[in-house]
Amino acid sequence: xxxxxxxxxxxxxxxxxxxxxxxxxxxxxxxxxxxxxxxxxxxxxxxxxxxxxxxxxxxxxxxxxxxxxxxxxxxxxxxxxxxxxxxxxxxxxxxxxxxxxxxxxxxxxxxxxxxxxxxxxxxxxxxxxxxxxxxxxxxxxxxxxxxxxxxxxxxxxxxxxxxxxxxxxxxxxxxxxxxxxxxxxxxxxxxxxxxxxxxxxxxxxxxxxxxxxxxxxxxxxxxxxxxxxxxxxxxxxxxxxxxxxxxxxxxxxxxxxxxxxxxxxxxxxxxxxxxxxxx
Amino acid sequence: xxxxxxxxxxxxxxxxxxxxxxxxxxxxxxxxxxxxxxxxxxxxxxxxxxxxxxxxxxxxxxxxxxxxxxxxxxxxxxxxxxxxxxxxxxxxxxxxxxxxxxxxxxxxxxxxxxxxxxxxxxxxxxxxxxxxxxxxxxxxxxxxxxxxxxxxxxxxxxxxxxxxxxxxxxxxxxxxxxxxxxxxxxxxxxxxxxxxxxxxxxxxxxxxxxxxxxxxxxxxxxxxxxxxxxxxxxxxxxxxxxxxxxxxxxxxxxxxxxxxxxxxxxxxxxxxxxxxxxxxxxxxxxxxxxxxxxxxxxxxxxxxx
Numbered sequence: 001x002x003x004x005x006x007x008x009x010x011x012x013x014x015x016x017x018x019x020x021x022x023x024x025x026x027x028x029x030x031x032x033x034x035x036x037x038x039x040x041x042x043x044x045x046x047x048x049x050x051x052x053x054x055x056x057x058x059x060x061x062x063x064x065x066x067x068x069x070x071x072x073x074x075x076x077x078x079x080x081x082x083x084x085x086x087x088x089x090x091x092x093x094x095x096x097x098x099x100x101x102x103x104x105x106x107x108x109x110x111x112x113x114x115x116x117x118x119x120x121x122x123x124x125x126x127x128x129x130x131x132x133x134x135x136x137x138x139x140x141x142x143x144x145x146x147x148x149x150x151x152x153x154x155x156x157x158x159x160x161x162x163x164x165x166x167x168x169x170x171x172x173x174x175x176x177x178x179x180x181x182x183x184x185x186x187x188x189x190x191x192x193x194x195x196x197x198x199x200x201x202x203x204x205x206x207x208x209x210x211x212x213x214x215x216x217x218x219x220x221x222x223x224x225x226x227x228x229x230x231x232x233x234x235x236x237x238x239x240x241x242x243x244x245x246x247x248x249x250x251x252x253x254x255x256x257x258x259x260x261x262x263x264x265x266x267x268x269x270x271x272x273x274x275x276x277x278x279x
Numbered sequence: 280x281x282x283x284x285x286x287x288x289x290x291x292x293x294x295x296x297x298x299x300x301x302x303x304x305x306x307x308x309x310x311x312x313x314x315x316x317x318x319x320x321x322x323x324x325x326x327x328x329x330x331x332x333x334x335x336x337x338x339x340x341x342x343x344x345x346x347x348x349x350x351x352x353x354x355x356x357x358x359x360x361x362x363x364x365x366x367x368x369x370x371x372x373x374x375x376x377x378x379x380x381x382x383x384x385x386x387x388x389x390x391x392x393x394x395x396x397x398x399x400x401x402x403x404x405x406x407x408x409x410x411x412x413x414x415x416x417x418x419x420x421x422x423x424x425x426x427x428x429x430x431x432x433x434x435x436x437x438x439x440x441x442x443x444x445x446x447x448x449x450x451x452x453x454x455x456x457x458x459x460x461x462x463x464x465x466x467x468x469x470x471x472x473x474x475x476x477x478x479x480x481x482x483x484x485x486x487x488x489x490x491x492x493x494x495x496x497x498x499x500x501x502x503x504x505x506x507x508x509x510x511x512x513x514x515x516x517x518x519x520x521x522x523x524x525x526x527x528x529x530x531x532x533x534x535x536x537x538x539x540x541x542x543x544x545x546x547x548x549x550x551x552x553x554x555x556x557x558x559x560x561x562x563x564x565x566x567x568x569x570x571x572x573x574x575x576x577x578x579x580x581x582x583x584x
Contacts, residue, residue, distance in 0.1 A: 004384065078369050086426075275334075
């Protein structure tokens, strides 16, 4: 296993896409923090690091599937997966080593963005009092989410021997899940009531006003189901973390859900990969 | 005989297609085993099974005396190398980086041996050139270098000369012979280029439709394919006396027919036999190439593809 990890990390070190994403995320962090500071200054408002610090959570929902597909797919397209099997490495070890390597890459992408944001943000804005603990908790949740996301996409990349197909499927699934998660978040964000105003059609004057219940507001079991998927789906977590926590219930729940996804993905992925005929 | 690889009743089915069906093979240690069969006969399937890329549907094989169902089979695989179909190499790396990556996978502590390995396969001058810019022959040789990285005792090559130019074929042949003779590496080479295989192989296995049709050593094959004169005479007893006197190898097939395994002076033989009262009825030259031997074995031009 150590041998495989050493080989996979050596391969990661010379992977162009990995460096492109790492540098890209770093520059993205700098760009977001700078533009946010300039914009806030124009409106004479205070700029806060937390307003842009977690944007990477949604960004990696697209980058991770692409990276995992390309990094793992190369093993199939170049045929080098065979070298590992021929000399007697077990499939479980190959799967785990690849997963660990991709997880590390995903975390490095997150970290690059955070570093980029902080090196501009701390000198310009500082960190608000009392927010540090919340920031650390959300960052840790985002790391768990990133690992869960990687584990999920590793299943497809390790079991589909066509690199291009695996990349397309992974990205499509990711985009589809993002759309679902944004939809869920919008449904959950609907206010319970809203103010209704009646105008005189001739004069335009307000005749009466009152609080009316919102028919789109989710209640009862339906709301619980939506809330569950909002917290459970890695893309749901990503969208919520991007919005400084959004509508998530408890951070520890995110960590539990991420752990469930990681474990389930590893078990399912390994079971399929062990039975797979490699060409 | 000491066998490095054996298989008995080995089967591999893909849904309803039987790629291997009750297959058996015996590869002696130190041999260059030519594995002959047409496209789709099951050659690559067997190689995939032995390399652990796929699991057999039924039956088993043994590698260095260890059955494929035993957990120790993974350790046995560390003593083998393979180039299955296309060379397994990272196209975006140099030859040296590819070897370093393989050394890490194997767990070899030092890269000191890499220049020697590159020299052995004739790739010592490739420098920083990426593998994607290599010719097919160079890729094949790098594939072999990677397979050789762990100092294997058994090297499995699937169609190693496919797509190579004549110079590349000669280089590949010389490399295989050098490794077999100097390092005592056993080779299992699958091919349907029979002429090339006949220059290398010490043993042959002929596969057709997932069955092993025949296993034969190169000597046995040579004897079976040896050019001879088939002679029909009135009395083979007299013929045998004459041939013994001339110290010529022969084989009596019936009362009137015999095969003579030598170049003879036909006028001399005819006169000698006539003097002893034996008539020559007919005389035909017979010979069989590996190609015709193979075609006879698997039933001529019949095809099930």
